[in-house]
Amino acid sequence: MNKAGRTGAPMRALGAMSGTSLDGVDAAVVETDGRRILGFGQTGYRPYSEAERAVLHAGLGHWAGPAAEAAGRVVDAAHAALLAEFEGVDIVGYHGQTLAHEPKGRGTCQVGDGAALAEALGVPVVWDFRSDDVALGGEGAPLAPFFHFACAKWIGATEPLCFLNLGGVGNITYVDPAFEAPEEAGALLAFDTGPANAPINDLMQARLGLAMDEGGRLAARGQVEEGALELFLAEPYFARMPPKSLDRNDFAEMIGLVGELSDADAVATLTGMCAAGVLQGMEHCPRPPARLLVTGGGRHNPVLMEMLQVALDCPVDPVETVGLDGDMLEAQAFAYLAVRVAYGMATSCPGTTGVRALVGGGVLSRPERD
Numbered sequence: 001m002n003k004a005g006r007t008g009a010p011m012r013a014l015g016a017m018s019g020t021s022l023d024g025v026d027a028a029v030v031e032t033d034g035r036r037i038l039g040f041g042q043t044g045y046r047p048y049s050e051a052e053r054a055v056l057h058a059g060l061g062h063w064a065g066p067a068a069e070a071a072g073r074v075v076d077a078a079h080a081a082l083l084a085e086f087e088g089v090d091i092v093g094y095h096g097q098t099l100a101h102e103p104k105g106r107g108t109c110q111v112g113d114g115a116a117l118a119e120a121l122g123v124p125v126v127w128d129f130r131s132d133d134v135a136l137g138g139e140g141a142p143l144a145p146f147f148h149f150a151c152a153k154w155i156g157a158t159e160p161l162c163f164l165n166l167g168g169v170g171n172i173t174y175v176d177p178a179f180e181a182p183e184e185a186g187a188l189l190a191f192d193t194g195p196a197n198a199p200i201n202d203l204m205q206a207r208l209g210l211a212m213d214e215g216g217r218l219a220a221r222g223q224v225e226e227g228a229l230e231l232f233l234a235e236p237y238f239a240r241m242p243p244k245s246l247d248r249n250d251f252a253e254m255i256g257l258v259g260e261l262s263d264a265d266a267v268a269t270l271t272g273m274c275a276a277g278v279l280q281g282m283e284h285c286p287r288p289p290a291r292l293l294v295t296g297g298g299r300h301n302p303v304l305m306e307m308l309q310v311a312l313d314c315p316v317d318p319v320e321t322v323g324l325d326g327d328m329l330e331a332q333a334f335a336y337l338a339v340r341v342a343y344g345m346a347t348s349c350p351g352t353t354g355v356r357a358l359v360g361g362g363v364l365s366r367p368e369r370d
């Protein structure tokens with residue numbers, strides 16, 4: 001930890017994310033003063049075993065109780081093992097695993113014990129990033145947008161652009177880099193676009209015993225079923241104005257919409273639904289973005305990328321095109337956000353989560369022996 005705790009002093013922050021795909025833990029170092037990105041550092045990945053993934057799956061939708069506690073133990077152990085490989089870290093941002101998310105209802109639930117991780121690593125840990133935002137009337141997600149703003153500055157963007165994350169769920173951030181700071185009104189607009197890879201993975205698993213549609217190869221052989229796509233787009237979520245957010249399984253019944261289709265047509269249609277949600281969402285951008293930069297595993301799916309590119313006037317590229325790491329952007333985001341929390345800076349605002357005021361969410365736990 002930066003012992004002085006002086007706002008503005010650069011820190012070496014380590015962020016860790018266990019995403020909705022339940023594939024594993026990503027970890028990455030960012031050097032930052034909480035405003036600017038000063039550099040990127042070491043990255044790491046620790047996949048969950050089949051048995052661990054089953055425990056996490058069983059925990060989805062649970063807010064407490066044995067299933068949630070078992071998931072928490074898996075998440076804590078995987079993070080403790082992976083993060084111990086990193087040296088010279090001042091602070092850790094520990095997102096944990098979202099088990100349930102109902103911002104306008106029961107709240108939001110990420111398992112992972114930051115206080116225990118701080119003890120295990122001997123480093124201060126920021127965790128429980130989303131609860132304060134939800135308590136203040138926000139969606140609690142997405143939280144990466146403040147980091148996307150810093151990324152836009154880092155790549156020297158001068159025109160408005162969008163970052164699109166295609167994980168289990170999709171989320172988009174419109175950034176206007178003409179603003180000085182992310183919390184200024186108009187600098188950011190962000191929201192979840194709809195389901196992304198989660199329904200594709202779930203269908204591949206259920207029908208073929210495969211984890212994903214690798215390279216979009218099955219979707220490439222199928223046709224999008226327009227009737228199912230229309231029913232999907234009639235979901236009230238798409239008519240709602242942003243900001244708005246989703247739980248991983250909010251659209252689980254979509255698999256039913258493609259239940260009668262062949263494997264190839266079903267996966268093509270789910271892929272089309274993911275793209276359609278993004279395209280629908282982009283209509284909310286205050287100005288047409290100069291480009292769409294795609295992060296998350298969906299950028300490896302050429303069928304999905306092509307569906308976006310043919311429908312949009314601006315270039316659609318993976319974030320690697322501008323020197324960013326699309327496998328690590330979310331982990332880097334929570335490294336960056338941890339420093340902001342430690343310095344008492346905002347991590348969300350009305351444009352990103354719909355919260356009424358600026359919020360600096362997150363709990364800071366220091367180890368006893370710090």
Ligand SMILES: Nc1ncnc2c1ncn2[C@@H]1O[C@H](COP(=O)(O)OP(=O)(O)OP(=O)(O)O)[C@@H](O)[C@H]1O
Pocket residue numbers: 018019020021022023165166167168169170197198200201211212213214215216295296297298300301330
């Ligand atoms: N080569 C590939 N071809 C097709 N799809 C891929 C490929 N690689 C990854 N994916 C998809 O991306 C998913 C992983 O994406 P990612 O790691 O961004 O998700 P996540 O971070 O867990 O989710 P979220 O951002 O919603 O929390 C995989 O489960 C798979 O569906």
Ligand SMILES: CC(=O)N[C@H]1[C@@H]2OC[C@@H](O2)[C@@H](O)[C@@H]1O[C@H](C)C(=O)O
Pocket residue numbers: 019020098101108140141142143144145165167168169170171192245246330
């Ligand atoms: C509640 C929750 O965990 N939401 C995740 C999820 O995964 C993608 C999308 O839905 C996004 O809203 C969010 O994660 C990213 C990291 C975020 O908060 O920006």
